[in-house]
Amino acid sequence: MAALTESTYFVLAALAREPMHGYGIAKLAGDLSDGRVKLTAGTLYGVLARLVERGQIVEDRVEVVSGRARRYYRLTPSGRELLTDETERLRATAKTVRERLNAEPERS
Amino acid sequence: MPSPSEASSAAPAPLLLRLALRAYPPVDRRGYGDELVEAALELADGRSGYVREAGGLLQGGIEARLARLRLGLGAVDLLAALRRLTLPLTALVTMIWSAAAAARINGATIDWADRGPTAGSVVLLTLLALLILGVARAQRGIATFAATALFLQILASALWYTARGGTVTASPSVHLNIGWWWFGPNVTWSLLPLVLLLVLACWRMRPAAPRLPDVPRPLTEQGAVRLLIIVLPAVLFGVLLHYAPQYVVQGRETTQLPGLLVLIAVVATLWVARAVPGGRERAATAAALVGMGASPSIAYGAARLVLSPLGSFVENRDLVVALNLLMAVLLMVVAAAIFLAVLAAVGLRVIDRRGGSPLAVGHAIPLGPDHTASPD
Numbered sequence: 001m002a003a004l005t006e007s008t009y010f011v012l013a014a015l016a017r018e019p020m021h022g023y024g025i026a027k028l029a030g031d032l033s034d035g036r037v038k039l040t041a042g043t044l045y046g047v048l049a050r051l052v053e054r055g056q057i058v059e060d061r062v063e064v065v066s067g068r069a070r071r072y073y074r075l076t077p078s079g080r081e082l083l084t085d086e087t088e089r090l091r092a093t094a095k096t097v098r099e100r101l102n103a104e105p106e107r108s
Numbered sequence: 109m110p111s112p113s114e115a116s117s118a119a120p121a122p123l124l125l126r127l128a129l130r131a132y133p134p135v136d137r138r139g140y141g142d143e144l145v146e147a148a149l150e151l152a153d154g155r156s157g158y159v160r161e162a163g164g165l166l167q168g169g170i171e172a173r174l175a176r177l178r179l180g181l182g183a184v185d186l187l188a189a190l191r192r193l194t195l196p197l198t199a200l201v202t203m204i205w206s207a208a209a210a211a212r213i214n215g216a217t218i219d220w221a222d223r224g225p226t227a228g229s230v231v232l233l234t235l236l237a238l239l240i241l242g243v244a245r246a247q248r249g250i251a252t253f254a255a256t257a258l259f260l261q262i263l264a265s266a267l268w269y270t271a272r273g274g275t276v277t278a279s280p281s282v283h284l285n286i287g288w289w290w291f292g293p294n295v296t297w298s299l300l301p302l303v304l305l306l307v308l309a310c311w312r313m314r315p316a317a318p319r320l321p322d323v324p325r326p327l328t329e330q331g332a333v334r335l336l337i338i339v340l341p342a343v344l345f346g347v348l349l350h351y352a353p354q355y356v357v358q359g360r361e362t363t364q365l366p367g368l369l370v371l372i373a374v375v376a377t378l379w380v381a382r383a384v385p386g387g388r389e390r391a392a393t394a395a396a397l398v399g400m401g402a403s404p405s406i407a408y409g410a411a412r413l414v415l416s417p418l419g420s421f422v423e424n425r426d427l428v429v430a431l432n433l434l435m436a437v438l439l440m441v442v443a444a445a446i447f448l449a450v451l452a453a454v455g456l457r458v459i460d461r462r463g464g465s466p467l468a469v470g471h472a473i474p475l476g477p478d479h480t481a482s483p484d
Contacts, residue, residue, distance in 0.1 A: 022147040040164020041148035042128075045140065046171050068146055 004086050010037045011047050012056070012075065012083040019060040019074035022048070048073060056082055122149060128162040131169025133176050144168075180452030183459050189393035190309045194251070195328075197306040197398070198243045199338045201258070204299065205236060206346035232261060239310075244335040246316035255307040262299055301401040392454045400447040407439035408432075 004012070010029035014020060020028065025048075026039040039047075051057040056079030060072040075083070125148050129141055148161040235258045242251030316329065327333050411432050422428055 022143065023150040026147065026151055039151070040161050040168075041144050041151055042161070042164030042166065042168025044147065045144055046168045049172070049175070069143065071140070071143060
C-alpha cells in the first residue's frame, strides 16, 4: 500500500484514542504534528470522506451543542491497523536513516 | 453564537465561506454543508483565516465534485449501452453514404462525377454491405471486421484527403445546404469518433440467440426487421436528397450531414437523461456516448458560426482559421465535459437506486432528533 499523506496520517492519529468531531480532529492533528499539519475544514472533510469510503473510520454519533450538530468519527479495526502499519513503516525508515547518519563515513 | 446561515447575513467572512461552500455538489451541501461551515468558522483565526478557510472549501468542493464524477462514471454500464448503439450507428453510417450516393447521382458533387468506380469506392461498398449484413444477422465477427476496416479506411481518407476525394477515399464530399446558420467539419473527421464507437459496439454485440422451436424471437432480434431499421432510413434519405438537389451542394472541406444527424442524438441525450429515474439508464448512456462522439462536429460547426462575422473584419485568413480551430477545441472540451457529466449523473442515479454511496461524509447518519444525544 502507498504511504499515507501526512494529513491523513495525523487525522488517523487524532482518532487513535477516542471518537472526535471535525474541529477537534483538526486541532489535535495540528498539535500532534507540531503545527506542521494545518487542516482547513475543506481538506479535513475531504480526508474524512476518503477514510469513510475506504472503511477506515466510521461516524460514531451526532451531538448537539448550543444548537449546533457535531458529528463524531472513530477508527475502525481496519483504520487502526493502517495507522499501526504506517507508524511501523515510519519507525523502520527512521531507524535505517539514523543508522546511516551515525555510521562512520566510508573512505575510498 | 448564531448559526452559519444567520451569521452569513451579518458578517462578510461567513458569507465568504457560504459562497465557497457552493463549490461542493448539492448533495454534499445538504448532507454536511452546515457542519463544514461550522468547522471552518471555528478553525478560522481572524480575517486571513477566513480567506484560507474559503480557499480550503473551494479546493475541497472541487475534489468532492471530481470524486462524484469518478464514482458516477464507474457505475455506468458502458457495455450494455454500447450494445444498444450497434443498430442506430450502422443506420447512421449507411445514411451518410446513401446521401453521398444521391449527391453523386444527381451531379451535386463534382468530386466523383467525372470518374468511374475507384478501388476505394468498391472496397467501401463491400465493407458497408458486410457491416449491414453482420449487424442485421447479429454476427459479431463479420460486423466487427467490417466496422474496423471501415474505420481504418476513413482514417486513411482523413490523413490523405484531397479535394478530389482521393483514390482510396471513403469520404464523400457532401455539403448539406440547409441554411446559413449550419456548418460542419470535414465528413471524415466528424465520422471518425462515431465509427470508432461503432467498432466497439459491434465488438460487444450479443451474438444471435439460437432459434428455438415454438419460441418467437423478439422483434428487434429478427434479421429482416434489423435490416429494415438500417436500410430504410438510408433509402428514404437518399431519395429525399436525390429529388431535392438544392439542399446538396459541392463541399470541398466541409459537410453538415453528420453534425445534423448527431444533433438529433444530442437533443435525445439530454431529453433521455432527464427522464432517467424511469430506469432508462442504458438509453441515456448510449445517447451520451453518441453525443461525445459528435462533439468534434458540433464544436467545429459552432465555432464557425460564432466566428463567421469576423470574416468581414479580419483580412488575415490564417488568423481566422487559427481562431476557428482554437474555439473549436475549447467548445469540444466543453461539449465532452457536458456529456461526461451526463454519464456521471446517470451512474449516480443508478447508485442511488441501489441504496446510495458511502462517499459523502454524513450520509451514514442522517441528522435528526432520533440520532442526537445530549453531551455528558
